[in-house]
Amino acid sequence: MINKVILVGNVGADPEVRTLESGVKTARVRLATTERIFNRQTQESTEHTEWHTITLWRGLADVVDKYVRKGSQIYVEGSLRTREWQDQQGNRRFSTEIQAAELKLLGRRGDGQQGAAPQGGYAQPQAGGYQQPAYAQPQPVQQATAAPMPADDADDLPF
Numbered sequence: 001m002i003n004k005v006i007l008v009g010n011v012g013a014d015p016e017v018r019t020l021e022s023g024v025k026t027a028r029v030r031l032a033t034t035e036r037i038f039n040r041q042t043q044e045s046t047e048h049t050e051w052h053t054i055t056l057w058r059g060l061a062d063v064v065d066k067y068v069r070k071g072s073q074i075y076v077e078g079s080l081r082t083r084e085w086q087d088q089q090g091n092r093r094f095s096t097e098i099q100a101a102e103l104k105l106l107g108r109r110g111d112g113q114q115g116a117a118p119q120g121g122y123a124q125p126q127a128g129g130y131q132q133p134a135y136a137q138p139q140p141v142q143q144a145t146a147a148p149m150p151a152d153d154a155d156d157l158p159f
Helices: 058-067
Strands: 007-010 018-019 025-039 044-057 073-086 090-107 118-122
Touching: 007 044, 018 058, 025 058, 025 073, 044 058, 044 073, 058 090
Parallel strands: 044 090
Antiparallel strands: 007 025, 007 073, 018 025, 025 044, 073 090, 090 118
């Protein structure tokens, strides 16, 4: 069975970060994803924004605490979790959240982020222990130029 969610969006408010009595850090982020819907009959496009609650733990919560702010663009990979709770009137309520397993900071350095955020991905540690964050080093962009095709001999292709 698979329970996997991948989201790319913008953070709608500064993250809520807490440290539990056990010393474990947790963070909650509200993420907006927007999709454009084009109506062929009216030739107009509209936008639909969906809000998601992301829960992050331990090392991922540390990254969120240091680098994510309102307006940050992030990539989140995780799984859906539904929890049940009672409101102040005693009514049963349900909420569906994303339990993050991986986080990537997107956008330019400093876009809505405190300090110079490292670009790259962070993964929740596996059962074997803590996993170091994977920092992605910016790679130089190389432009490929197409070689002209021989006009008279198709057998001399360059591959």
